Amino acid sequence: MSEPSPDSEGAVAVGGVQFFGQYLLAKGLIGPEALREALDYQRSVNIPLGALALSKGLLTEKQVLHVHTEQRRSDRMFGEIAVLKGFMTRQQLDELLREQKEARVLLGDALVRKGYLSWEKVAEAYKNYQAEQAQAEAQVQRRLQRIPNRLLVDSVIQMSTRMLLRMGGQVSKLAAVAQETRLLPREYTFWQEVEGDLPFAYYLSIGTPELLALAHAILRAVGEPEEDLPQDVDLLVLDVGKEFVNIVVGHVCTRLSHDGFSTMPLPPDHAEGEDFSPTLQPGASSINVRLVLPLGDVAISIRCEPSREDFPTTRIR
Amino acid sequence: MAHRVLAVDDSLLMHKAIASTLRDTEFELVAQGKNGEEAVELYVEHRPDLVLMDIVMPKLSGKEALKKILALDPSARVIMISSLGTDDAVTECLQAGARRFVQKPFESQQLLNAMRSVLRHP
Ligand SMILES: [Mg+2]
Numbered sequence: 001m002s003e004p005s006p007d008s009e010g011a012v013a014v015g016g017v018q019f020f021g022q023y024l025l026a027k028g029l030i031g032p033e034a035l036r037e038a039l040d041y042q043r044s045v046n047i048p049l050g051a052l053a054l055s056k057g058l059l060t061e062k063q064v065l066h067v068h069t070e071q072r073r074s075d076r077m078f079g080e081i082a083v084l085k086g087f088m089t090r091q092q093l094d095e096l097l098r099e100q101k102e103a104r105v106l107l108g109d110a111l112v113r114k115g116y117l118s119w120e121k122v123a124e125a126y127k128n129y130q131a132e133q134a135q136a137e138a139q140v141q142r143r144l145q146r147i148p149n150r151l152l153v154d155s156v157i158q159m160s161t162r163m164l165l166r167m168g169g170q171v172s173k174l175a176a177v178a179q180e181t182r183l184l185p186r187e188y189t190f191w192q193e194v195e196g197d198l199p200f201a202y203y204l205s206i207g208t209p210e211l212l213a214l215a216h217a218i219l220r221a222v223g224e225p226e227e228d229l230p231q232d233v234d235l236l237v238l239d240v241g242k243e244f245v246n247i248v249v250g251h252v253c254t255r256l257s258h259d260g261f262s263t264m265p266l267p268p269d270h271a272e273g274e275d276f277s278p279t280l281q282p283g284a285s286s287i288n289v290r291l292v293l294p295l296g297d298v299a300i301s302i303r304c305e306p307s308r309e310d311f312p313t314t315r316i317r
Numbered sequence: 318m319a320h321r322v323l324a325v326d327d328s329l330l331m332h333k334a335i336a337s338t339l340r341d342t343e344f345e346l347v348a349q350g351k352n353g354e355e356a357v358e359l360y361v362e363h364r365p366d367l368v369l370m371d372i373v374m375p376k377l378s379g380k381e382a383l384k385k386i387l388a389l390d391p392s393a394r395v396i397m398i399s400s401l402g403t404d405d406a407v408t409e410c411l412q413a414g415a416r417r418f419v420q421k422p423f424e425s426q427q428l429l430n431a432m433r434s435v436l437r438h439p
Contacts, residue, residue: 069424167422218330223337236329243328246373247421250400254420257403265401267327267375 017136017175019294020107023129030116038110039294045105049078052100053088063087136175144177149304151259152200152252153177153287156302159251160204160291164298167221167244168214175297176290183301184288185276187211188233190241192249196263198256201278202249203301206241208233210296215240242268278303319345320436323363325356325382326371326398331421335369335398338425344432353377357385360393367432370415372399372406380409387414394435398423 018026021035030038050067053059059067059082067081076084079093088096105113108122117125147153157174164172183189186205193201206214215237216229230237246268253263289300322344324335332349339346344367348359352374360368368386372379379397386393397410400421407418417431 065424065426069427163422219333222330222334223340224333239329243330246328247400250373250402250421254400254402257405262405263403264406265373267373 017133017140017173018292019173020126020129021294022292023132024111024117024125027125029121029125030111034111034114034116036295038107038114038116041110041114042105042107047100047103049096049100053082053096056096058088058092058096140174140176144174147177147179147287148285149200149287149302152198152256152304153289153302155252155255156202156248156300157289157291159248159255160289160298160300163244163248163251164214164291164293167247168217169221170214170217170293172291172293172298174289175292176288178288180286180288183277183286184299185271185274186299187274188238188241188270188272189276190238190245190268190270191278192242192245192265192268194249194253194263194265197261198263198304200302200304202245202252203299203303204241204245204248205276205299205301207296210293210298211237211241213295214244218244238270242270319343320366320432321345321347321363322367322369322432323348323350323356323359323365324369325350325353325359325374325379326369327351327374328371331371331398334423335428338428342429344429353379353382353385356382357389360386361389364390366394367435368393368395369428369432370395370397372397372401372410380406380413383410383415384413396428396431396435398428 021039024030025032025035050059050064054061054064063082063085067078067085067087070076070081070085071078079097082088083090083093108117108126111117112119112122144153161172161174164170183203183205186207188208188211189203189205191201191203211233212230218240219229246265249265249268253265256263284303284305287302287304289302291298291300320343322339324332324346326332326335336346347365348363350356350359354377356368356370356377356379370379370383379399383395383397386395391414395415396417396419397415398419398421399406402418402420410418416435419428419431
């Protein structure tokens with residue numbers, strides 16, 4: 001992981017916004033092996049709502065598919081769409097959600113079941129974690145308020161988070177945001193430049209394990225057989241990284257067009273190495289964002305011209 | 318008889334996504350291109366029933382390739398597949414003669430529906 005730059009205002013703050021598993025790691029309560037095993041266990045036993053509805057005969061396969069398609073176009077939850085479409089009643093949904101919740105294995109449960117921690121330790125650690133998180137999240141939100149080009153920055157954060165989930169199946173959280181004079185590159189950087197009314201460049205910097213996990217999830221979703229998934233960063237993985245960025249940026253431009261900005265992205269590109277550092281245009285700034293994932297993090301950088309007063313701003317949702 | 322499809326995208330991932338969508342359907346992937354120039358060449362060579370066209374590509378963009386193909390064959394059936402759903406891009410492509418616009422990331426069913434609907438309305 002990269003060191004924070006001197007002017008990063010603690011962009012890589014110790015502690016900070018993180019997932020419970022990372023908190024336990026940072027506190028030395030568990031090791032990386034225990035975390036991986038517990039996360040795998042959680043994935044193997046927790047049932048998605050669609051699968052649960054299917055197994056109960058509440059929805060047909062066609063209806064589940066239909067809801068999934070709809071989900072791609074909106075930010076609504078699976079159950080909400082199923083009710084809106086008239087596939088099930090609100091009452092049936094509530095019942096299903098209750099059942100799913102009862103059966104759900106949380107990370108703490110998984111660690112106890114796998115024998116890594118006692119219930120008491122988990123409960124105590126979780127209480128402390130929640131208190132620290134509330135503080136850390138409030139701090140990041142305060143920093144976000146001071147960042148220029150809010151419309152662009154908010155769209156970038158929103159679309160990056162959304163595509164990490166939709167395409168990569170990874171939940172991510174905003175952990176840090178800072179206006180800086182340079183990028184904080186990881187092993188691989190994927191970027192794309194955008195021309196038009198609001199010219200900007202988007203950089204996604206990512207370490208090898210996070211990149212492979214993202215590529216695997218995306219490739220699985222397009223039907224790539226398990227045995228063909230690349231075990232090292234190869235041309236296919238680099239292609240996935242570039243196309244992921246292209247899709248995020250396309251959606252950012254789409255969002256900007258709704259506010260009247262006309263933009264056109266150039267083809268995406270990539271660079272390797274932690275010393276990658278494209279030069280900034282005079283007067284331009286780099287807004288660095290860190291998103292945490294359950295098993296690591298990614299760094300995003302937005303380079304843009306100085307903020308203009310007439311830019312509308314939106315609140316981050 | 319299978320409907321012959323030309324897919325053009327600079328991303329290998331997207332070619333995989335399209336190939337897996339068309340597998341075991343009434344569509345046959347006859348050629349794959351990775352930029353707008355190849356799109357035009359492959360269109361002339363194969364005269365496919367349907368073209369799936371990306372927008373952001375090196376050399377020649379999908380928007381330009383769309384216009385060139387339609388100039389050569391005004392009856393060409395082209396579906397744009399892009400993450401770039403800006404008002405400008407969608408309007409420009411549809412006005413130029415693209416039949417549908419599918420935003421990435423797409424679900425297989427969504428793409429197949431668009432392809433079938435284009436073939437139903439010649
Ligand atoms: Mg492209």
